[in-house]
Amino acid sequence: MTTGRTTAHRLRPLPAGPRSILIDCGTPAAARSCYRSLQARRMSGLLEAADLVPGATTVLVDGIDEPELLAAELPGWPLIEEAEAAGETVEIPVCYDGPDLEAVAKMWGVAPDDVADIHSNVEYEAAFCGFTPGFAYLEGLPERFHVPRKETPRTTVPAGSVAVAGPYTGVYPRSSPGGWQLIATMTNPGRLWNEHREPAALLVPGTRVRFAAVRV
Amino acid sequence: MSHIEILRAGALTTCQDTGRPGWGHLAVPPSGAADRPSWRLANQLAGNPTGACALETTLNGATVRAHRNVTVVVGGAPCPVTVDGRPEAWGQPVKLRAGSVLDAGPAEVGVRSYLAFSGGLHPKPSLGSHSTCLLSGLGPAPLKDGDTIPLGPSPAHPPLPTQWPAPWAGISAEIVMKLHLGPRLEWFRPEAVAELARGLWIVSEHSNRIGLRLEGPALRRVDAERELPSEGIVAGALQVPPSGQPILFGADHPTTGGYPVIGVVGPESLAAAAQARPGTGIRFAPIPMPYWSKRG
Numbered sequence: 001m002t003t004g005r006t007t008a009h010r011l012r013p014l015p016a017g018p019r020s021i022l023i024d025c026g027t028p029a030a031a032r033s034c035y036r037s038l039q040a041r042r043m044s045g046l047l048e049a050a051d052l053v054p055g056a057t058t059v060l061v062d063g064i065d066e067p068e069l070l071a072a073e074l075p076g077w078p079l080i081e082e083a084e085a086a087g088e089t090v091e092i093p094v095c096y097d098g099p100d101l102e103a104v105a106k107m108w109g110v111a112p113d114d115v116a117d118i119h120s121n122v123e124y125e126a127a128f129c130g131f132t133p134g135f136a137y138l139e140g141l142p143e144r145f146h147v148p149r150k151e152t153p154r155t156t157v158p159a160g161s162v163a164v165a166g167p168y169t170g171v172y173p174r175s176s177p178g179g180w181q182l183i184a185t186m187t188n189p190g191r192l193w194n195e196h197r198e199p200a201a202l203l204v205p206g207t208r209v210r211f212a213a214v215r216v
Numbered sequence: 217m218s219h220i221e222i223l224r225a226g227a228l229t230t231c232q233d234t235g236r237p238g239w240g241h242l243a244v245p246p247s248g249a250a251d252r253p254s255w256r257l258a259n260q261l262a263g264n265p266t267g268a269c270a271l272e273t274t275l276n277g278a279t280v281r282a283h284r285n286v287t288v289v290v291g292g293a294p295c296p297v298t299v300d301g302r303p304e305a306w307g308q309p310v311k312l313r314a315g316s317v318l319d320a321g322p323a324e325v326g327v328r329s330y331l332a333f334s335g336g337l338h339p340k341p342s343l344g345s346h347s348t349c350l351l352s353g354l355g356p357a358p359l360k361d362g363d364t365i366p367l368g369p370s371p372a373h374p375p376l377p378t379q380w381p382a383p384w385a386g387i388s389a390e391i392v393m394k395l396h397l398g399p400r401l402e403w404f405r406p407e408a409v410a411e412l413a414r415g416l417w418i419v420s421e422h423s424n425r426i427g428l429r430l431e432g433p434a435l436r437r438v439d440a441e442r443e444l445p446s447e448g449i450v451a452g453a454l455q456v457p458p459s460g461q462p463i464l465f466g467a468d469h470p471t472t473g474g475y476p477v478i479g480v481v482g483p484e485s486l487a488a489a490a491q492a493r494p495g496t497g498i499r500f501a502p503i504p505m506p507y508w509s510k511r512g
Contacts, residue, residue, distance in 0.1 A: 014399035015509050017480030020450050022399040053240040053448030055472055060448025062240065071508040129243040130446055130472035133352050137446070174353070195342050195354075201242040 013071035020062045021070055028057055028127055028139055028167075033079040035059045035205060054128040054205045056137070087125065089208040092171065094120075094162050096213055098182035100150070104164060107147045115183055116213040118145065119162075124169060124209040129201065134173035134193035136203035141169055153179030160189030162211065171203075187214060218284035220333060222363045223317065228274035229359045230348035230425075231339050232330075234267045239343060240471040244354065246451060247347040250425055250467045250490035251292055251328050252483075258291030258332035261309055263371040268336030269346040271359075273329045275493075277320035278359075280331065282312040286367060287334040290318075293326030293491060309334075326491035335368035350425050351468040390416070390497035393485040395454060398505045400444070400476035404456070405436050408478065412500045417462065421494035425468040427455075428489055430498055434460025435478060446472045452481040452489075454500075464489055464498070 011034060012024040025031040035054040038061065041047040047070070050063025064070060096116035098104075105112040124138035141164065149165045154177060157163070161172045163180030172178060173192035186192070192202050203209060222229065232255065235248020249255030249272060259268045271278060277295050282288075287309045290297045297304045298319045304310045312318055320329050339346050339356040348355045359365075395412060417432030435456045449455065449472060453465045457475045464481065466489060479502065481489070492498065 013509060015396060015480075015506055016399045016448075016477070017396050017450050017452055018482050020480070022447060024399075051238045051240040053471060055447035056445030058445075058447040060240070060450070062448070062450055063237070068506060068508050071506075128446070128472065129241060130470070131243060133239075133242055133244045133354060135243055199242060200239075200244075200343060205241055 011074045011077065013067075013074050015067065016060060016062075019064055019067065020060060021064065021067045023059045023061065023074065025057055025059065030079070031055065031057045031059055032125070032127065032206070034077075037077060037079050055130075056127065087206040087208050089123075089210060090202060091210050091212050092162075093187045093212045093214045094184040095187060095215070096120075096184045098162065098184050100163075100181040101183050104147060104181050104183050108145055119164075119169070119183065120211040120213050122210075124211075126203045126205050126207040126209060127168075128205050129203070131170075132173060132176055134201040134203070135170055136201070136205070136207070136209075137168045138170055138203070138209055139167060141167060143167070147181055149179040150181060153177055154182075157182065158185075160186040160192075162186055184211070218314075219364045219366045220286075220337070221281040221283060222278065222359045222361060222365070223281055224279035224319075225359045225361050225363070226273050226276045226278045228424075229278045230272050230350075231269050231337055231356050231359070231365065232272040232347050233269040233336075233345055235347045235467060236343045236345045236349075236354070240448065243352075243471050244343060245349050245351050245468050245471060247345065247349040247355065247425075247467050249330065249347075251330070251487040253487050254292035254328070254491075255330045255332075258289045258330040259336075261289040261291070261307070262287055262332040262334045263309075264332060264334060264336050265371070268332065268368070269339070270333070270337065271331040273320060273323075273331070275327055276322045277329055278331065279317060279319045281317050282314060282333075283364075284314045284367065286312050286370070288312055288318055289332045290320045290329055291332065292328050292330040293323035295323050295329050296321035327493055328490055333367055335370045338366040338368050349468050351470060390499060391485075391488045391492060392499045392501055393481045393488070394503055395479040395481055395500040396503045397479045398477075398509060401478055401505060403437050403439075403442070403444070403476040404478055405438055408435050409502055411435060412479070412502050415499070417498045419492045419494050419496045419498060423492075423494060425466050425490075427466050427469060428464040428492060428498075430462050430464060432461070435462060436460055437476070444474050444476050446474045449473045449477065450480055452483065452486055453477040454479045454481065466490060 126136035157178035162184035417430035
């Protein structure tokens with residue numbers, strides 16, 4: 001985590017077609033701050049954009065009439081600091097019973113029983129969504145627990161599977177192919193995506209997430 | 217109200233309207249009609265308000281039975297049109313009586329024909345749109361033989377008493393697209409821009425609403441091993457995976473991706489891309505990065 005000081009950020013506007021700008025923020029923390037600042041500006045009417053799409057270290061501002069005006073403004077922007085950004089916290093009950101639990105324990109250098117404690121003692125933040133509607137890339141896992149993807153992706157990962165790969169953890173909202181290491185199962189995966197709810201995704205960028213171990 | 221019935225769904229027939237723009241931050245692709253100008257015009261000629269849902273066919277058309285009197289316009293990729301076996305006009309309002317069968321045949325050129333019905337189609341919406349998304353599975357499933365789709369109430373103003381056919385830009389053996397360079401041009405070797413301006417790529421048969429896979433000169437990166445953290449993608453993005461063979465993203469594109477985008481074609485080229493058959497040649501006219509991207 002950075003300190004969030006304004007001077008630490010250097011936002012670099014990159015063209016992404018005639019009506020979009022990709023803002024390269026340099027770090028995940030700066031991207032989160034930049035996304036919050038863009039959201040605030042959009043809410044207050046200072047920015048008109050069809051969509052703001054955060055990435056790992058970027059924010060895509062899509063559907064803007066005059067990209068050059070936004071590009072000119074960017075370097076002078078004060079960014080919203082981490083401490084001000086207390087997003088909503090969502091608790092996700094999970095059962096640590098994933099098929100890759102032992103392999104992950106081995107890579108972490110811990111006993112299989114310790115994986116649940118380690119994974120559920122972290123407060124995560126949804127950095128961005130991708131892959132499939134409602135799938136959030138959750139950041140927060142300390143670097144020593146970052147593991148590679150599986151060498152051969154599974155053709156089917158069941159809905160509700162809780163997985164880790166690289167700096168991220170995530171929960172599959174629906175059954176799909178997947179290459180991440182599966183360590184747990186969400187007891188009620190139907191919560192992740194509900195088209196009749198606003199917003200449809202449970203985990204939107206900025207949401208704080210905690211996993212709670214349950215026994216079956 | 218009543219409905220239409222799909223008698224022959226063809227290779228791929230989907231419901232399409234304006235799609236779901238604005239939900240990219242939840243990983244929802246924009247979707248919507250792949251060839252917007254053709255879809256819009258077919259709806260206009262059918263007397264529908266902007267944004268009405270129509271059928272989008274792929275290569276070999278579709279056959280539909282009307283279960284009430286309805287006006288239909290077949291636009292987009294030109295194709296033979298029959299009603300109860302008798303030839304009818306393409307690109308013009310055609311009246312169907314309840315029980316009549318409309319056939320839109322194989323596309324003579326292009327890929328996607330649009331069947332716009334007066335009143336529009338009203339399958340179950342998802343996030344406010346009736347569009348099928350092949351990538352995410354949102355919206356109605358691709359249509360199967362025997363499916364029925366509700367029709368909306370007939371428009372208050374009847375279809376224009378028009379005799380002019382829907383204009384069709386036509387598809388040549390080669391399409392030239394303006395390509396706005398960036399955002400990740402610097403990931404590629406300096407000769408990439410000249411390569412883009414000179415090269416000819418062929419649309420692969422592994423192409424769909426998600427994107428066109430292009431086969432041609434490989435676009436080489438400065439550092440082939442470097443990994444790009446996932447970042448947002450727009451429709452029209454020309455993404456270059458490690459093979460160097462680019463993908464031109466269409467309406468059902470993923471919202472984020474981990475391979476660099478060398479350039480983005482403008483909206484005017486998306487319709488042509490949607491009508492480009494496998495085997496069509498694609499050339500690019502690169503547009504330099506704007507002045508503001510070069511500072512610092």
